Amino acid sequence: MKVTLKIWRQDGPQDEGRMQTYALESVSEDMSFLEMLDVLNEELTARGEEPVAFDSDCREGICGMCGLVINGEAHGPERTTTCQLHMRSFKDGDEITIEPWRADAFPVIRDLVVDRSAFDRIVAAGGYISVNTGAAPDAHATPVPKENADRAFMAAECISCGACVAACPNASAMLFTGSKVTHLGELPQGQPERYARVLQMVDQHDAEGFGGCTNLGECSNACPKGIPLNVISQLNRDLNAAHRHR
Amino acid sequence: MAITGLIFVGFILAHMYGNLMIFGGQAAFDEYAHHLRELGAPMLPESGFLWLMRITLIVALVLHAYAAFTLWARAGRARHQRYAVTKQGYGQFYAKAMRWGGVALLLFVVFHILHFTTNTIQINGDFAAPSDRLVSSFEVWWAVLIYLLAVLALGLHLRHGIHGAAMTLGLNTSLTAQRRIHQVAIAVAVVTVVGFMVPPFAILLGLTP
Amino acid sequence: MTQTLIDGLYREGEPIVDTKAPAGPITDKWRTRVFDAKLVNPANRRKLSVIIVGTGLAGASAAATLGEGGYNVKAFCYQDSPRRAHSIAAQGGINAAKNYKGDGDSIFRLFYDTVKGGDYRSRETNVYRLAEVSANIIDQCVAQGVPFAREYGGLLDNRSFGGVQVSRTFYARGQTGQQLLIGAYQALERQVGAGTVQMYARHEMLELIVADGRARGIVARDLVTGEVQTHLADAVVLASGGYGNVFFLSTNAMGSNVTASWRAHRKGAHFANPCYTQIHPTCIPVSGEHQSKLTLMSESLRNDGRIWVPKRREDCDKDPRDIPEEDRDYYLERIYPSFGNLVPRDIASRQAKNVCDEGRGVGPKVGDFRRGVYLDFASAMERMGEDAVRAKYGNLFDMYQRITGEDPYQVPMRIYPAVHYTMGGLWVDYDLQSTIPGLFVTGEANFSDHGANRLGASALMQGLADGYFVLPNTIRHYLADGPYEPVPEDHPAVVEAQQSVQDRVQQLLAVNGERSVDSFHRELGNIMWEYCGMERSEEGLRKAVDLIRSLREEFWRNVRVLGAADTLNQSLEKAGRVADFLELGELMCIDALHRRESCGGHFRAESQTEDGEALRHDDEYAYVAAWEWGGDDGAPVLHKEDLQYEFIELKQRSYK
Ligand SMILES: Cc1cc2nc3c(=O)[nH]c(=O)nc-3n(C[C@H](O)[C@H](O)[C@H](O)COP(=O)(O)OP(=O)(O)OC[C@H]3O[C@@H](n4cnc5c(N)ncnc54)[C@H](O)[C@@H]3O)c2cc1C
Ligand code: HEM
Ligand code: HEM
Ligand code: SF4
Numbered sequence A: 001m002k003v004t005l006k007i008w009r010q011d012g013p014q015d016e017g018r019m020q021t022y023a024l025e026s027v028s029e030d031m032s033f034l035e036m037l038d039v040l041n042e043e044l045t046a047r048g049e050e051p052v053a054f055d056s057d058c059r060e061g062i063c064g065m066c067g068l069v070i071n072g073e074a075h076g077p078e079r080t081t082t083c084q085l086h087m088r089s090f091k092d093g094d095e096i097t098i099e100p101w102r103a104d105a106f107p108v109i110r111d112l113v114v115d116r117s118a119f120d121r122i123v124a125a126g127g128y129i130s131v132n133t134g135a136a137p138d139a140h141a142t143p144v145p146k147e148n149a150d151r152a153f154m155a156a157e158c159i160s161c162g163a164c165v166a167a168c169p170n171a172s173a174m175l176f177t178g179s180k181v182t183h184l185g186e187l188p189q190g191q192p193e194r195y196a197r198v199l200q201m202v203d204q205h206d207a208e209g210f211g212g213c214t215n216l217g218e219c220s221n222a223c224p225k226g227i228p229l230n231v232i233s234q235l236n237r238d239l240n241a242a243h244r245h246r
Numbered sequence B: 001m002a003i004t005g006l007i008f009v010g011f012i013l014a015h016m017y018g019n020l021m022i023f024g025g026q027a028a029f030d031e032y033a034h035h036l037r038e039l040g041a042p043m044l045p046e047s048g049f050l051w052l053m054r055i056t057l058i059v060a061l062v063l064h065a066y067a068a069f070t071l072w073a074r075a076g077r078a079r080h081q082r083y084a085v086t087k088q089g090y091g092q093f094y095a096k097a098m099r100w101g102g103v104a105l106l107l108f109v110v111f112h113i114l115h116f117t118t119n120t121i122q123i124n125g126d127f128a129a130p131s132d133r134l135v136s137s138f139e140v141w142w143a144v145l146i147y148l149l150a151v152l153a154l155g156l157h158l159r160h161g162i163h164g165a166a167m168t169l170g171l172n173t174s175l176t177a178q179r180r181i182h183q184v185a186i187a188v189a190v191v192t193v194v195g196f197m198v199p200p201f202a203i204l205l206g207l208t209p
Numbered sequence C: 001m002t003q004t005l006i007d008g009l010y011r012e013g014e015p016i017v018d019t020k021a022p023a024g025p026i027t028d029k030w031r032t033r034v035f036d037a038k039l040v041n042p043a044n045r046r047k048l049s050v051i052i053v054g055t056g057l058a059g060a061s062a063a064a065t066l067g068e069g070g071y072n073v074k075a076f077c078y079q080d081s082p083r084r085a086h087s088i089a090a091q092g093g094i095n096a097a098k099n100y101k102g103d104g105d106s107i108f109r110l111f112y113d114t115v116k117g118g119d120y121r122s123r124e125t126n127v128y129r130l131a132e133v134s135a136n137i138i139d140q141c142v143a144q145g146v147p148f149a150r151e152y153g154g155l156l157d158n159r160s161f162g163g164v165q166v167s168r169t170f171y172a173r174g175q176t177g178q179q180l181l182i183g184a185y186q187a188l189e190r191q192v193g194a195g196t197v198q199m200y201a202r203h204e205m206l207e208l209i210v211a212d213g214r215a216r217g218i219v220a221r222d223l224v225t226g227e228v229q230t231h232l233a234d235a236v237v238l239a240s241g242g243y244g245n246v247f248f249l250s251t252n253a254m255g256s257n258v259t260a261s262w263r264a265h266r267k268g269a270h271f272a273n274p275c276y277t278q279i280h281p282t283c284i285p286v287s288g289e290h291q292s293k294l295t296l297m298s299e300s301l302r303n304d305g306r307i308w309v310p311k312r313r314e315d316c317d318k319d320p321r322d323i324p325e326e327d328r329d330y331y332l333e334r335i336y337p338s339f340g341n342l343v344p345r346d347i348a349s350r351q352a353k354n355v356c357d358e359g360r361g362v363g364p365k366v367g368d369f370r371r372g373v374y375l376d377f378a379s380a381m382e383r384m385g386e387d388a389v390r391a392k393y394g395n396l397f398d399m400y401q402r403i404t405g406e407d408p409y410q411v412p413m414r415i416y417p418a419v420h421y422t423m424g425g426l427w428v429d430y431d432l433q434s435t436i437p438g439l440f441v442t443g444e445a446n447f448s449d450h451g452a453n454r455l456g457a458s459a460l461m462q463g464l465a466d467g468y469f470v471l472p473n474t475i476r477h478y479l480a481d482g483p484y485e486p487v488p489e490d491h492p493a494v495v496e497a498q499q500s501v502q503d504r505v506q507q508l509l510a511v512n513g514e515r516s517v518d519s520f521h522r523e524l525g526n527i528m529w530e531y532c533g534m535e536r537s538e539e540g541l542r543k544a545v546d547l548i549r550s551l552r553e554e555f556w557r558n559v560r561v562l563g564a565a566d567t568l569n570q571s572l573e574k575a576g577r578v579a580d581f582l583e584l585g586e587l588m589c590i591d592a593l594h595r596r597e598s599c600g601g602h603f604r605a606e607s608q609t610e611d612g613e614a615l616r617h618d619d620e621y622a623y624v625a626a627w628e629w630g631g632d633d634g635a636p637v638l639h640k641e642d643l644q645y646e647f648i649e650l651k652q653r654s655y656k
C-alpha cells in the first residue's frame, strides 16, 4: 500500500520546526509503524536526506521509549504503544500526520524525539520506598492482601511513555504521577512515606511545568497500559490526607 | 475548586427546587421568595440568611473563577507549541466546555441578578412581585432562549464538574466507584436542566396555574 | 607463552589458573570472601568514585547500592531514562532458592540445576554464590515495593519454569523484568535525589580509559549534543548487557550493543566464550524484509500447545486446519517421547530448524525457505475449553494477533526460534573483576554464571545478585586501596582515548559511501545466523570469517552516515555499534570454530551422537575460552581457564 506522511522535522531544541510531506510506496500491512518509518529512513538515506529521528528500543511495548502523535492521537488509533501499532490499522492512500509529544515539560530534542527526563525527576522526588540494600526483612514477613497486590500491580504497569501528557489537553502528568503514588501507596511497605511521597511528587510535577489536571480523562484513554483514571483520584485522596497530616 | 463547585451544586439544586414552587401557584412562590429573607429569623436580621448565602456564593465564585483561570493559564504555559492535528475527544470537548461554559455562566449570573434580583433589566414590563416578574419574562420567547442556553451550559458544567469534584475529593478509587460517579453526575445534570427549564417552558406555553 | 598459530586464526596463550575464589568448602567461600574483603571507612567513601555503564538490573542495582553506601557514583545509559534498559522486557520470572513451596528446593539444588542447565560449562564457585544470594534478592525487591504475584493468603506465588521440577520462579504476570527494574530504578532515583548518584542518560560509552594499568574512566558521547566527554573515577563497572544484536534480528532491544564490552576488550579485557548464544524456540516468525526485531512469546505456551509441521512438503502452503491428523508430524513428541514439547530451549530450537531445512516449514517464504512451525492449541481448547485457554494465555494470544493479524483461536500460531541471550561476555574472576584491574563487569555483559546455556528465569537473578550483593562487596576491596592517584586530563591515556573517539566519529561521517548502516547490520546478521546460529560447522564458520572480514572492509569504505557529529544522530550511533559487531562477529566464529564439541547453545555438526543429539567432549573442552585482543592485524589469543567440578559430577544431558 501507499501512504503520504506529514512529519514534524526539527533540527534541534532551539530550532524552528516544520511539517514535511513524504510519499511512501511499498508499505506492507505486516509492518509495524516504526518499521514503516525505518523503510522511509532507508529511502531518505539513499537519497542523501537526513533520516527522521524517533525514539524506540524494545519494540515490544514495554520499555516506553517510543511514542508519536499520529493523526492527533498519542500512540495512534489503537490502544497500544507506537511500536506495537501495525500498518494494517491504516488504509491504502491514507495521509498520516506524525508529530512529537507536545508539552513544554517535554522539550523536543530533534524531529520526533523529546526529552522526558522530567519523569525521572518526579520519581527522584519521592517515587520510591526507602530501603537500603540488605536491610530488607524476609519477603514473607508481611503478607499483602491479594486485592492490594493486584491494584498495586495494575498501577505499576505504567511504562513512563508520556502518552498521558501528550494526550491531556492541559499537558498534565497526573496519570503518570498517580500511577506511582497508587502503586507504592497500595503496599504495606509503602506506608511510612505515603504522605511525604505524594507531596514531594506533586510539587516536583508542578515545578516541571506540567499543566494541572481538570479530570478530563484523555490521558487514560491514550494510555497503552490502560492505567485507569482512579489513580488520579487516589493521588488526590492521599494529597488531601497529606495536607491534613502536615 | 471541588468545594466551591459543590457549594454551587447545593445552591443550584435548592434554587431549582424553589423555582418549581411556581407550580404551587404565584402565592406559594412569593411566599418562598419572602421566606428566603425571613429564614433564620429572629437569630438573623431581615435578609440575614440571604446575605450569608450571597457572601458564601460570591466568595466561592471568586475562588472558583480564580482557580479556573489559574489552571487555564497553566495549561497554556504547559503547551506552547500546539498540535497540527488534534483528535476531538471528550477531554478536548470538556476542556473547552468547562472554560467557555464557565465564563458564559458567569456572564449569565450577572445578567440574571440584574434581571430578577435587582430588577434592573426588565423584560416585558415592571412588576414588584417576583412571581409576576418571572411569569411576565418567560412569556417572551427570547428570554426563554437565553435561559435555555444558560441552563444547558450549566448542565454540561455539572456533568463534568460533579465527576471532577468526586475525582478531586478522592472518591474515585475503583472502576465501580467511577461508574457510580458518572451516573450521579449525569443524573444531577439531567435533573438540573429539566428542573430549571420546566417553569419557563410551562409559562411560555401557558401551562402554569 | 605458547605461540602456536592455529590456521592463522588464533594463537594460544597462557592458561588462567587463579580465579581468586577463596579456598575452603563451597558453602563457606562467599562468606569468607565478604569477610576478607577490606572495609572502607564511611568518611572515605565520598572520596571514592565509581563509574557504572548500564542501568539494567545489574547496573541500576549496583549504582543504588553503592550510592547508599556513600560512594560517589556516575551512572550511564544510552536510553533517555535508566528505567528503559533492556531488562525491562523480561517476561517470565526470576528464580530464587526460597523453598516457599516446601517442595525440596535448596541452594544446592538451584546450584545444581544451573550448572546442569549450563551443560557443565560454568564455574562452580560463582554459580554456588548466585544460588546463595538468590533468596536475599526477593526480600530486597519485596521491600522496595515490587508487586510480585501473590496468593489469596497474601503470600508470594511461585511457578515452575524452564523444565525444572521445583517451583522457585517468582513472577509479576508477564512483566517480571519491568517490575524488578522499576524497583531498582526507584532505588537508583532515590540516590540521584540524594546526590550520591549522578545520572547520565542518553550518553553512550565509546572508550575505556586505562591509565597506568588500571581502568580509570570512560569516554562517553552525549547523544543529544554530540559532545565527547571524559569521565574519570577510581573504578569502572560495565553492566551494559548482552550482544545478541550481532545477529541483527533478535529479541533484544534495538539499541542493545557490544560497544562498551568490545572497547574494553580492545583495551585488554578478555572476552570469554563469545560463541555461546541462546536461541529461544517460541518467537513470532519473521514476516518480511522490513523486520526490525523479533518478539518472544512466553515459553509457558509449550505447556499446552502442540508443535507440528506437515509431513509432506506439498502441504506446507495449505490451510493448517485442512491438514488431517495423519498428515501432521508432531516431531518433538515423536523424537522425545518422554519430554515431548517441553524439551529444553536449545533442543526445541534446533529441531525446528531441522524440519524447516527439510522444506517442511510453514508461513510466508523468507528467502528460499518457510521459516515457521505450528504451535497448535486446538487440542488444548478441546480438552480445557476455549475459555480456560483464554484465561491462561489470553494476553499472549492478543499479542500474537496484534503482531501477525491472525487469530490464534482459529488458526494455529506460527513460531520460530530467535536469538535471545548471550552467555558469553567479558571474562571476570570471582570478584567480577576483569583482566584489567579496576574494571568490573556484571550482569549479561560478563560470562560467568550460565555456562553454555542459560536456564529460564536465571538472568534476572544473576543481574540482581551481581548488582545488589556481589559487586558492592568485592569492589569495596579494590576501592579500599584508593583513592587512586588522580588522572590528569592531559594524561596520555586520556588524550589517546578522547582522540580515538573523535577520530572514529569523524571517520564514520567521512566515508559517505553508498550503503546504509542497517544494510550492513542486516547482512552481518544473515551471515551470523546462517553459519554461527543454531548449528555450526567447520566449513560454515571458516566461510563466515571470510565473509565478515570482507563485509567489514566494505563497511569502512562504503557506509553512508548522514548528518553531523554535534546533534542527535541516530545513524551515527548505529554505525559505531555495527562497526563493533563486525569485529565481535569474527571472534564469535573463531570461538565457535575452535570448540569442536557441542554443548548447550553451541551445536557443532561434527559433534553429535548417532541420533543427532549434542555431544560434549569434557576431556578436551571443559574450559572457559577467554580471548585476548590480538591487535587490529593480529590474531586473538586464547587463554583457557579449566573448569573444575568438585561438587557436581559431569554427565551427558539426555532428554529422550
Ligand atoms: C524478551 C526477553 C525476555 C527475557 N525474559 C527473561 C526472563 O523471564 N527471566 C530471566 O531471568 N531473563 C530473561 N531475559 C534475559 C534478561 O532480561 C537479561 O539477560 C538481563 O535483563 C540483562 O540485564 P543487564 O542488566 O545485564 O543488561 P541490560 O538490562 O541489557 O542493560 C544494559 C544497560 O547498559 C546500557 N548500555 C549498553 N551499552 C552502553 C554504552 N555503550 N554506553 C552506555 N550505556 C550502555 C543500556 O543503556 C542499559 O542501561 C529475557 C531477555 C529478553 C530479550
Ligand atoms: C468564571 C466562571 C467559571 C469558570 C471559568 C469555571 C471553570 C471551571 C472549570 C475549569 C472546572 C473544572 C475544574 C476541575 O475539574 O478540577 C469547573 C468545575 C466546576 N464548576 Fe465551574 N467555572 C465557572 C463558573 C461556575 C459556576 C457559575 C458554577 C455554578 C453554577 C460552576 C460550577 C462548577 C462545579 C460544580 C464544578 C466541579 C468542581 C470540580 O471539578 O472540582 N462553575 N469550573
Ligand atoms: C429558568 C431558570 C431560572 C429561574 C426561573 C430563576 C429565577 C430566579 C429568581 C426569581 C431569582 C430571584 C429570587 C429573589 O431575589 O427572591 C433568582 C435569583 C438568583 N438566581 Fe436564578 N433562576 C434561574 C436559573 C438560575 C441559574 C442557572 C443560576 C446559576 C447559574 C441562577 C442563579 C441565581 C442567583 C445567583 C440568584 C441570586 C440570589 C440572590 O442572591 O438573591 N439562577 N433566580
Ligand atoms: S500512565 Fe500510561 S500513558 Fe502515562 S506514562 Fe504511564 S503508561 Fe504512559
Ligand code: F3S
Pocket: A167, A168, A169, A170, A171, A172, A173, A174, A175, A212, A213, A214, A215, A216, A217, A218, A219, A220, A229, A232, B091
Ligand atoms: S487528560 Fe489531563 S486533565 Fe487530568 S484526567 Fe487526564 S491528566
Ligand code: FES
Pocket: A055, A056, A057, A058, A059, A060, A061, A062, A063, A064, A065, A066, A067, A081, A082, A083, A084
Ligand atoms: S519501543 Fe519500547 S515500548 Fe515501544
